[in-house]
Amino acid sequence: MRADFTKMHGLGNDFIVLDARTRSLPAIDQAMARALTDRHTGIGCDQLILLEPSDTADFRMRIFNHDGGEVEACGNASRAVALLHGAAASVQTSGGVIQVEPRAQGASVDMGEPRFDWEAIPLAYGMDTATMPVGWDGLDKPGAVNVGNPHVVFFVEDADAAPLDTLGPEIENDPLFPERVNVNVATIVNREHIRLRVWERGVGLTRACGTGACATAVHAMRCGLVEREVTVTLPGGDLTIAWSEDNRIRMTGPATEAYRGSFEWDDFA
Numbered sequence: 705m706r707a708d709f710t711k712m713h714g715l716g717n718d719f720i721v722l723d724a725r726t727r728s729l730p731a732i733d734q735a736m737a738r739a740l741t742d743r744h745t746g747i748g749c750d751q752l753i754l755l756e757p758s759d760t761a762d763f764r765m766r767i768f769n770h771d772g773g774e775v776e777a778c779g780n781a782s783r784a785v786a787l788l789h790g791a792a793a794s795v796q797t798s799g800g801v802i803q804v805e806p807r808a809q810g811a812s813v814d815m816g817e818p819r820f821d822w823e824a825i826p827l828a829y830g831m832d833t834a835t836m837p838v839g840w841d842g843l844d845k846p847g848a849v850n851v852g853n854p855h856v857v858f859f860v861e862d863a864d865a866a867p868l869d870t871l872g873p874e875i876e877n878d879p880l881f882p883e884r885v886n887v888n889v890a891t892i893v894n895r896e897h898i899r900l901r902v903w904e905r906g907v908g909l910t911r912a913c914g915t916g917a918c919a920t921a922v923h924a925m926r927c928g929l930v931e932r933e934v935t936v937t938l939p940g941g942d943l944t945i946a947w948s949e950d951n952r953i954r955m956t957g958p959a960t961e962a963y964r965g966s967f968e969w970d971d972f973a
């Protein structure tokens with residue numbers, strides 16, 4: 705069987721989107737997700753996105769990382785699917801229901817409420833998630849936030865100089881994080897601007913991470929370091945993140961369709 709896909713990205717964090725909302729597709733397992741996301745022998749991307757019908761929202765978005773693992777949330781993909789859908793919609797994810805709204809050249813997304821309890825991150829044992837008493841070779845005292853998926857955030861002098869390629873995988877796989885974790889290193893430029901690099905769980909270094917931008921901005925706001933609306937500059941470009949008085953995170957930024965294509969399902973199954 706031939707299957708259609710759309711190749712999209714949000715600030716260079718790229719996706720294969722498969723749309724099974726009106727035409728069902730065979731089940732996707734971890735091995736198939738890995739085969740499709742492979743940049744040498746597959747189509748290649750950071751995340752594979754599968755759209756399906758939903759009983760509780762306008763549609764459901766499932767997210768598979770580059771390593772094939774299925775995860776709960778993806779901020780950049782939320783904007784991409786808003787663009788693809790072409791209208792405001794509620795989207796069921798395993799991290800919660802989010803609200804997407806296409807905008808000129810992108811989308812704005814209500815990402816829901818952040819969670820700070822150590823059990824909700826999740827961490828292996830209890831501690832203060834605003835200033836965690838832990839460290840890894842010079843990266844220390846991070847904060848932890850769950851914005852649908854788990855994040856740890858380090859404030860550093862110079863995010864570009866942080867050794868994320870070596871410490872990222874170490875921290876991602878530390879037993880402190882039973883579900884593993886996305887690792888953010890951030891520099892506060894001023895009260896309205898943060899620079900950020902992200903080591904994504906199940907992927908590695910990416911050009912941008914929407915949930916990482918949300919988690920980092922909210923942690924910086926929780927620490928009183930920035931205003932309740934900030935620009936977060938990632939290697940791939942800028943996102944605007946706001947945390948409202950009623951505890952909801954709004955992310956606004958670009959999304960792009962790169963091209964469409966099709967592939968033979970059995971070649972990857």
Ligand SMILES: N[C@@H](CCC[C@H](N)C(=O)O)C(=O)O
Nearest residue numbers: 778779780853905913914915
């Ligand atoms: N690229 C994403 C996050 C994708 C999932 C993440 N790697 C995880 O494992 O939680 C984003 O834009 O938020």
